[in-house]
Structures are given as structure tokens and as C-alpha cells.
Amino acid sequence: MSAEQSVGGGNPLVRRLADWDADRLRDLAAEHGTPLYVTDLDRVAENCARLRDAFSGADVKYAVKAHTGRAVLETVHEAGLDAECASAGEVRRALDAGFPGERVDYTAVNPPACDLDSVVEWWGDHPDPTITVGARDTLDRLAERGYDGRVCVRVNPGVGAGHHEKVRTGAAPKFGVPYDRAAEVVADARDRFDVVGIHAHAGSGIHAEEDLAAHRDLVARMGELAREIGSAGDEGGDGALEFVNVGGGFGVPYREDDPALDLDAVADATREALGDVAATLAVEPGRYVVADAGVLLTRVNTVKPTPETTVAGVDAGMTDLLRPAMYDAYHAIRTLDVDEADAEGTPEDCARDTGPVTVAGPICETGDTFCDARELPIPERDDLLAVGNAGAYGYEMASTYNSRSRPAEVSLAGDPLRERETLAGVTRLERRGERE
């Protein structure tokens, strides 16, 4: 089976930017304006189904941070995944979208007091969630608040992976208790809490062979630790762990010719690396669930030939999609207004001449470009461009820098998901003349 083929009919491993219906996207842009995120909720459900099939028998938790939109959360909930949340705000969103407490994990990273206060209070109405804790200090702060419920200990496995150094978490001291001290921290936590699991996360965008190897190393280390903790628990009569969470990070192909991740093979390798443990495997992917379910539509407003490249000035910028500016991330770009031949990603076939094009946003930062001198159809003013794989960490990382309002989002079916922010929205928190 080729990497692109279907797994059970209409559920292909990867959906390329070329696969989106250009007419539909043009209609949505005409109706809702640009910049506009378009999210295909059916694709979200398909991605969830593929994860559940590949990791059958494991707990699959959606890392909510990748896309917190209500419709996405409801879709993921209906598809049977749990929710992994990075803040009290994300916990609130998950509960509001219908996830019961026992299907919510809160991963507390240097948690502000207000986050701990909130979740401990909310748990009263939503029993049996899990709090994942990466420092003894956090355990103490939970105990101070009277919390004695389910806790998972986050471990720093010393193994990192991911598409960019800024997203490799596994070896960063910020995350998790040091591997060598993990068993001791678990033993200490058992005196005060119901310790149900251990957790580690290598990083985000695991796709390259070396990242997959790092993922396997991490899983193997977690398997060893689970066995060590399990046998210590038996001696002390505390019982074994419920689960071993090996994190998320499963990558998607961003470049047109990147191969799709063979999810079944990754799942098999994960199980094999974990080895024999008396606990359920858990994973918490975010990107994989939503990345290829979203595109960002933006319109060309300025065309400027320069000796090196034609600059296509567009109405979306790093405030709408930060990834290229922050990580030099590659996102496929498709001109929806030229002949469909270029939907195949073969610029030489398309009706317009092609050449080096720099797609640049309206923000006063040099890094505010979606691509630099990439071979694309020479742009014309009012062209509609689609930026691919924008569903993960797209809207979520949007900001109002340069007093730009955040974009709108609609579903592919045409339902409004998030309104376009207004200037009044951008300035709504400002106070003037209120200082005494």
C-alpha cells in the first residue's frame, strides 16, 4: 500500500493542499472575507479514527493546544478521544465541550496559582480528572489546596525530538522531573495522591527517521521506568500504574513531496519499545488530529517585482499564522485563481508563468513572510491564496500585534466557527484615565 492510499476507503493517510476543492474555498472567501481559516470537521473525525485504529487498546488523548475551537473539541469528543490540556483555560474549554472529568488530563507546566485554584475548584463538579505534574513543587502546591486525587508524574526522559529546536521538549530542563529521580518522586507522591501514571513527551513534529528513533528511545526508557515503579509498588502494596503516557508529537507532511507518516508502523514500534508493562499505553497527539484539516485563505493586495523575487503582499501575516516566522516552518501555498493544473503542485503546467515569489504579510517585521522566493505562479492583485496544513497551531498562536484583529474561521460546510475580531475587540481591554 502506498503512503497515500486509503485506510478503509475515504480516510487517506494524508490530505494535501491540492486535494481541497478550489471552488468551495473561493466561495467561502467571497462570503466571509479574508484572512479566513477553513476547518474541515469531517477530516478531524477521520484523523481521530485513524489514530484510534492504529493505537487500538491505548488511550488516545487529543492535545487541545493544537486547536481549541469548540466545534473541533466536540468532534474529537464524539470521535472517542480524551482531552489533554495545557492550562486551566483549556480544561474549561474541554469540560464545556462535553468531555467528562475522567477524560480530561491537565498537564501543569509551572502552573500559575490561578490555574491550580480553578482546576481544583472545577474538579468538584467534574470528578476523576488527572493532573500531570512535572515538579515536586507542583505536588506540594496541589496538596496545599487540599487536592489528593489522581496524579501523573511527568518525567524528563533526556530524549528530545521535533521539527525545530524550539519544540523539542524531551531533554529541556523545564519539563518533567529528571529521569533518575522519577521513581523517588512517584514514591513520595503516592503518600499524598493517587498516582495513576507516568508521562513524557519528546517534542512536536516527529517525522524524520532520527526523530522516530528518539521517540522509540523515549518509549523504551518509559517502559523501564514503569517496570521499576510497578515492582516497587507491588512491594509496598500500592499497586501498579494505570497508564504510561509517551506523549504526542506525530508529524504530518508539510512539504508537497514529504511522505505521510506510517501511523500503523509508528504504533507498532511504540508498543514494541514499551515492552511488557502492566499498564495501558497512552498517547496525546495534537497536530496529527487537526493539521491537514485546516487551510488559511489570504488575498493578494500588492504585487511588487524586485530583482530577486516577486513580492506578493497579502492580508494575512504572522499574526494569523506564526509558524513560518517562529520556526521557519514550510507551509504549502496554492494560488486558487490560476488554472487547476497547478493544483497538482506542478507550477510548470499552470496557465500563468511561474517564478520566485515571496508571500509577505502586512506586519512590520522582516520575518513576516509565508515563503521566500518560492517557485509559484506570478501573482496578480486580488489572487486568492491557500496556505496548507494550517489547522494545527494556526489560529491558536494568532496575536493582535500591530493592532491587527484576529481572523475569522468557518467550517468547510460553511458554519461560522469564530468571528473576525474587530478593532473594538482588539482594544477592549484598554483602560485610560483610570489611574488614581
Ligand SMILES: Cc1ncc(COP(=O)(O)O)c(C=O)c1O
Ligand atoms: C505535553 C505535550 N503533549 C502533547 C503535545 C502535542 O504535540 P503534537 O501537537 O506535536 O502532537 C505537546 C506539544 O508539543 C506537549 O507539549
Ligand SMILES: N[C@@H](CCCC[NH3+])C(=O)O
Ligand atoms: N507550536 C508548535 C508545536 C509546539 C507544541 C507545544 N508543545 C508548532 O507549531 O509546531
